[in-house]
Amino acid sequence: MKFIPNLSYDCVIFGFNGKTLKILILEYHNTGLFALPGGFIKKNQSLQDAVNKGVEERTGIKDVFLDQFQIFGDPERADPIAMRRILEANNQDLKKNEWMMGRFITVGHYALINYEDVDPKPDHLSDSIDWYDINSVPKLMMDHNEIVDRALEVLRNNISEKIIGMNLLPPKFTMKQLQQVFEAILDQTLRRTSFQRKMLSLDILQRHEKLFEGKAHKAPYLYSFK
Amino acid sequence: MKFIPNLSYDCVIFGFNGKTLKILILEYHNTGLFALPGGFIKKNQSLQDAVNKGVEERTGIKDVFLDQFQIFGDPERADPIAMRRILEANNQDLKKNEWMMGRFITVGHYALINYEDVDPKPDHLSDSIDWYDINSVPKLMMDHNEIVDRALEVLRNNISEKIIGMNLLPPKFTMKQLQQVFEAILDQTLRRTSFQRKMLSLDILQRHEKLFEGKAHKAPYLYSFK
DNA sequence: ATCTATTGTCTCACTTTATGACAATAATTC
DNA sequence: GAATTATTGTCATAAAGTGAGACAATAGAT
CATH class of the missing domain: 1.10.10.10 (Winged helix-like DNA-binding domain superfamily/Winged helix DNA-binding domain)
Structure with a gap:
């Protein structure tokens, strides 16, 4: 296993279209399940590098402003049933991917990007990745709605810093x-x-x-x- | 192995003696190595529970105010040589504890406690645990000095919340x-x-x-x- | 040339903060 | 027990910041 077990990251990617704040949400093939873009950290990779690569894969932009704002460490936050559904719908080997159904502590990040620069690309498990208005985020899997709420809260508290406007x-x-x-x-x-x-x-x-x-x-x- | 591999927590425990801000630092037996109190998370334990237990063991107080403020995820932050020195100085089995010399992503926390309530107790690997003035923190192992600096920064930004004074x-x-x-x-x-x-x-x-x-x-x- | 929508700036009232002054008072000193 | 001392709670005034509205300037549409 090339990844650090039991540890993941998730990312709330904010963009601004001139009117409302939006975030990127992906939908898994044939499951109706929505989730934040996220991933795992390789054994010899820095956390920051892993997240940067993940964001770049999905948005095509490099050097995104990223703030790692909170860990979500509840042992009950995993949803092995949903995860199994995703793997099955994508014809993935359940045995081989069993580790994905275990417990994960996830590092919540938010990213700020210039909406116009982005060409969202789904990953291999996902149907689509799209912008959703921050006020109409669908029900997400696991505790991802909570992660979104907390990210927005942190963003609001940090708004006075110029770095935020700079990135949106x-x-x-x-x-x-x-x-x-x-x-x-x-x-x-x-x-x-x-x-x-x-x-x-x-x-x-x-x-x-x-x-x-x-x-x-x-x-x-x-x-x-x- | 009962712990989640490659993941740890460290804690900057602040106290106030009426004049200056202080933090708890521990010193390992016969090594001259100083470090923040920290530990690991059991496979079925919540992060918060792990940290709470760790703080309680060392200070004797329960229900401490804890803020998990940042992850430190650089793959180079480990210091296997120092860790080996600590294990050797304590006559611990190196083979059995090899995992402790690997890479760790650590979750940085700070705690606020009432200085007078505390009776610091060293853990089994440590000589002593003592209060240090925030302006005279010794050189700590790994990136622990950086963790202290960041904790103080976050604390300063959060000072307006009453919860901080309440706990100190x-x-x-x-x-x-x-x-x-x-x-x-x-x-x-x-x-x-x-x-x-x-x-x-x-x-x-x-x-x-x-x-x-x-x-x-x-x-x-x-x-x-x- | 005139009109329209939006911008940059000013004014005045109101609120908040800075700074200094002063009376009140618990323990100490005489 | 009266005077002294150090520190406290509160007020007065000045300075700075904010809310709300008014108004002239102006790029493009008519």
């Missing part, structure tokens, strides 16, 4: 786009003027000369993070 | 003591009046009639968390 937005963006990211994450509307004043006072934004054009009104400045 | 202080305390906890954690002095006003406005404190006596000045009120 293109390199140059308008003040309005930045506000929309905040609103999508916090799930509340913010006051335009106060938001703008606050952001500018933080001294983390660089204003650019070139404006954003194409709409029938005053063109907004473009900003990037310093 | 006795049930009733003065405003000054509370301020000293904040100052020790943040490593900076705070303004007395602003601090007091802020704490009272948070509506998390209960003021008691009984005052704290024994000093040659106006007696401060005692408070507890609501």
Whole structure:
């Protein structure tokens, strides 16, 4: 067995489409089972490397911002019946994959990516991998819904750090786009003027000369993070 | 083997003696090696249960506040030479304990306890377990110094939550003591009046009639968390 | 040229925080 | 037992931050 037994990772991959926050969810062939993208760690691989490779395989982007935010270590969190169903539906050898039905402690991560850069690709066990609005996530297997909830909570607590907006937005963006990211994450509307004043006072934004054009009104400045 | 292989936990146990923040560090017999208290997880045990038991064994207190704050998953973090030295110095069977020299992914925790309640007890491999001032932590084995640094960082970020002061202080305390906890954690002095006003406005404190006596000045009120 | 929608900025009221001042008081000292 | 000392709880004022609205500027549509 090339993997570290009983240890896995799962990843809540956040993207922002300009309006709402979304996450990537995969569906297994012929089972109706939904799950977070996840995987295992090879015996000589760093955790970070394993997760990076997993995210890259499924989204095609490298060097994603990743935060490993919590372990889920309940011995009862495994769901061997669902796992067996997935293996059977994919004609996998049950004997050989028995270890997958055992107990797993999983390392919960969240990733922040620029929605537009992504071309989601299902893995060999999965039918599809798609974006789901954070407010309409389907029932997921095992404790994956809990992992999503906790990831969102952590994200909300960390929103003041510029690194978050940086990873959900293109390199140059308008003040309005930045506000929309905040609103999508916090799930509340913010006051335009106060938001703008606050952001500018933080001294983390660089204003650019070139404006954003194409709409029938005053063109907004473009900003990037310093 | 009754433990989950390649997985361990380590714990930064914080206490507050009224002046400075301290942590518990253990020293292995005849080796001069210092380390954080840690351990392994049994195959059918929850992570939380394992850590709780470990902390209880060494401090004698149950139901400690524990936050599992980060995984350390670098495959190079193991130090088989030091581990062998510890086993040899304790006359342990090297063959039987070979697994301990392998690679470990460790789950970093921090615990907050009331300094006065504690009677630290070394485990069977260790000489001693003692409080060390957070500013004079010795060189620890493996990446344990990094774990301490990260724990302190996380603690600083979480200080506004009442749960932290609650676990580092006795049930009733003065405003000054509370301020000293904040100052020790943040490593900076705070303004007395602003601090007091802020704490009272948070509506998390209960003021008691009984005052704290024994000093040659106006007696401060005692408070507890609501 | 005029209109429309949105932007950047300003103002004023209100809230929160910083900083200093001061009276209250428990134990100590005389 | 009166004066002293150190520290506490609270207030006063100044400074900084935030909420809510107003208004001029302007890129493209009409």
